[in-house]
Amino acid sequence: MNTPEIYYTLGMLGTVAFAVTAVLAVIPKQIDLFGAIVMGIVTAVGGGTIRDMILDAPVFWATDLNYIWVAVVSSIVAFYGNQFMSRKNIYSLMLYLDAVGIAMFVIQGAEKAIALDFAQPVGPVLLGLITAIGGGITRDVLAGNTTLLLKKELYALPLTFGVISYLILIQIFPDQVKLMGTLCATLTFFIRAAAIHWKLHVPNWMLISKRS
Amino acid sequence: MNTPEIYYTLGMLGTVAFAVTAVLAVIPKQIDLFGAIVMGIVTAVGGGTIRDMILDAPVFWATDLNYIWVAVVSSIVAFYGNQFMSRKNIYSLMLYLDAVGIAMFVIQGAEKAIALDFAQPVGPVLLGLITAIGGGITRDVLAGNTTLLLKKELYALPLTFGVISYLILIQIFPDQVKLMGTLCATLTFFIRAAAIHWKLHVPNWMLISKRS
Amino acid sequence: MNTPEIYYTLGMLGTVAFAVTAVLAVIPKQIDLFGAIVMGIVTAVGGGTIRDMILDAPVFWATDLNYIWVAVVSSIVAFYGNQFMSRKNIYSLMLYLDAVGIAMFVIQGAEKAIALDFAQPVGPVLLGLITAIGGGITRDVLAGNTTLLLKKELYALPLTFGVISYLILIQIFPDQVKLMGTLCATLTFFIRAAAIHWKLHVPNWMLISKRS
Numbered sequence A, B, C: 001m002n003t004p005e006i007y008y009t010l011g012m013l014g015t016v017a018f019a020v021t022a023v024l025a026v027i028p029k030q031i032d033l034f035g036a037i038v039m040g041i042v043t044a045v046g047g048g049t050i051r052d053m054i055l056d057a058p059v060f061w062a063t064d065l066n067y068i069w070v071a072v073v074s075s076i077v078a079f080y081g082n083q084f085m086s087r088k089n090i091y092s093l094m095l096y097l098d099a100v101g102i103a104m105f106v107i108q109g110a111e112k113a114i115a116l117d118f119a120q121p122v123g124p125v126l127l128g129l130i131t132a133i134g135g136g137i138t139r140d141v142l143a144g145n146t147t148l149l150l151k152k153e154l155y156a157l158p159l160t161f162g163v164i165s166y167l168i169l170i171q172i173f174p175d176q177v178k179l180m181g182t183l184c185a186t187l188t189f190f191i192r193a194a195a196i197h198w199k200l201h202v203p204n205w206m207l208i209s210k211r212s
Helices: A003-029 A033-055 A066-080 A088-115 A122-143 A156-172 A177-197 B003-029 B033-055 B066-080 B088-115 B122-143 B156-172 B177-197 C003-029 C033-055 C066-080 C088-115 C122-143 C156-172 C177-197
Strands: none
Touching: A003 A033, A003 A066, A003 A088, A003 A122, A033 A066, A033 A088, A033 A122, A033 B033, A033 B156, A033 C033, A066 B122, A088 A122, A088 A156, A088 A177, A122 A156, A122 B122, A122 C066, A122 C122, A156 A177, A156 C033, B003 B033, B003 B066, B003 B088, B003 B122, B033 B066, B033 B088, B033 B122, B033 C033, B033 C156, B066 C122, B088 B122, B088 B156, B088 B177, B122 B156, B122 C122, B156 B177, C003 C033, C003 C066, C003 C088, C003 C122, C033 C066, C033 C088, C033 C122, C088 C122, C088 C156, C088 C177, C122 C156, C156 C177
């Protein structure tokens, strides 16, 4: 496989992970198959859709429906195979695939904003983050769950770090944009993976110490 | 009345039903008149607005403000007449009008996506569903209610069946698009009406059987 | 300062107030710094962003990133200085600055809709309201809080009154658009300020009297 094919494959793996983890997250709510598929699709393509609406660009899945099909099939498999999917090792695999997804999508979202020369340098950071976590946040809102914005898990922070690093590095190495993208996505993935493995939390100085 | 006029009238009846049922749904939350009108408008035009934003088309109500006016007046009437509107036979009428609305809007949303050649064949299905249920879901999110995605009522399923039937039938009978639209909307309405009448639920194979 | 500069300064003060009150509102939820900044940005620019997406116009902050920077810095200051910011006189100041913000943004949103000749006369009213309260509603949804639509506080009503007055007055005095805008924003601010000062609630005839 050449580089674009690897990216595409990783993007699809991320889509699978987004849909599967979404369905597993809402199954305790006694959702039915239809609801599960909606949650899977929303989580998988929601972030990129919001990004494209802000960019006033055509939504990305309109020209490549594989994103939707992969989300639908993954959701159905996760729905009926939830006892299998919830098994610790499979769930763990999904968490790491989710990390692959968010790490890729945060850089990809920033790249798209840069390509459209959108509100640099803040726009690419914001749209990268929206691409990566917008779908998950929408899912939590629809499911009535606490959104990840209110959790102390180290989830959004590695993304923010990765995308800001990317924007700085492509200023320094303007001829190595692709390499820097790969580097920063990889870095983001490893920080997130470390957070999953060692159950890392947001550092204390980023939390309110309530002295009441 | 000729066919477009019938469609328009049915669309307005659906708008009335969307607004009235929205207001009745949020009244237990002690909402005030302003909140009730917002909920009525959001429910009545929210789905179509999200559809048009995804399609990157001008929002439909911008060129025909009757949708907004009808939603506002219906909301006010439902707010002050809630004791009258909540009466069993009136509420029942509203449920059936809501069924008219969603059955028409799901086909109409798909038609608009087809007319703009948007992401066929999956795009029309998704945008049809968003047109029909997007407003109701937004209302539930704003009101802090459980969204219909988490309810076992047979609501979204007849819509999905109707819009997929429509897409298949217009492939087979490409010269009978209008007829097939009418047919599938009618079919969708009757399935939903049967679900209301016999209090049908989602079939068991679409539910998770928790064997824990 | 000339008039546009005064407007710009007031807009930035409103942005500060939106971000600060947002962070103070979510701190009891044990949010971390990242979540606080997201809430601050969403509240400060969310309403205008939704407006621009409905108008199919470029999002306003894309061409003036000061809105984002001011929101980010205000959020960080509010996060770490929350004990200071929560002090009664500071919080009170923020409430009045928030009133400045919503009063300006409701007129500004209407003006933008009028400039684009969008769905007059209802469109400007709706988009003015969305500009002023859309960010706060999105914040409440993301934080899992009851939205202001379900509160009896006199918040949205002064805005509605102000923006409708504006639309009527510019019909009567078409040569005095700027003056009427200033007048109606000021009027809106004073009604809202009165509501804060005397803790005014929505009038009784706008509430449901449940006779059950």
